[in-house]
Amino acid sequence: MNKADLINKIATRLSVPQKECREHLEALQAVIAEELNEGNGIILQGFGSFNLWKQTEREGRNPRTGETIPILPRRSVKFRPGKMLLQKLNTKKEGL
Structure with a gap:
């Protein structure tokens, strides 16, 4: 969707x-x-939460050349589903 x-x-x-x-x-x-x-952070009760997290600098590898390159630190977002959302996702439905 x-x-x-x-x-x-x-x-x-x-x-x-x-x-x-x-x-x-x-x-x-x-x-x-x-x-x-x-x-x-953002918490939507029953749905889930969005939290900011910082990725640290790390080494990566170019898949074509095999060359090691640094991956710079950056900010990213993690989503953690809430209890009610997980219950809805895991409720058995007929025909599945």
């Missing part, structure tokens, strides 16, 4: 125009990015 598919599903479920749904989704993305950029 891509962003357009997600917007279509949400707009259909809420009976709102796709344009409005797109604006809300983009606002959510912006707020999440801003908070993570400031070093804050």
Whole structure:
């Protein structure tokens, strides 16, 4: 599922125009990015949490040449699913 598919599903479920749904989704993305950029974690109760983590510098290898190259440190995001999301994912459904 891509962003357009997600917007279509949400707009259909809420009976709102796709344009409005797109604006809300983009606002959510912006707020999440801003908070993570400031070093804050985000917890969506029952869904999961987004946390910033710093990858350390390490050595990598060019697969073509075998040459060792440094991979610079960078920031990244980890998502940890919440209890309710995991329960929904692991509930047995008929036909699966």
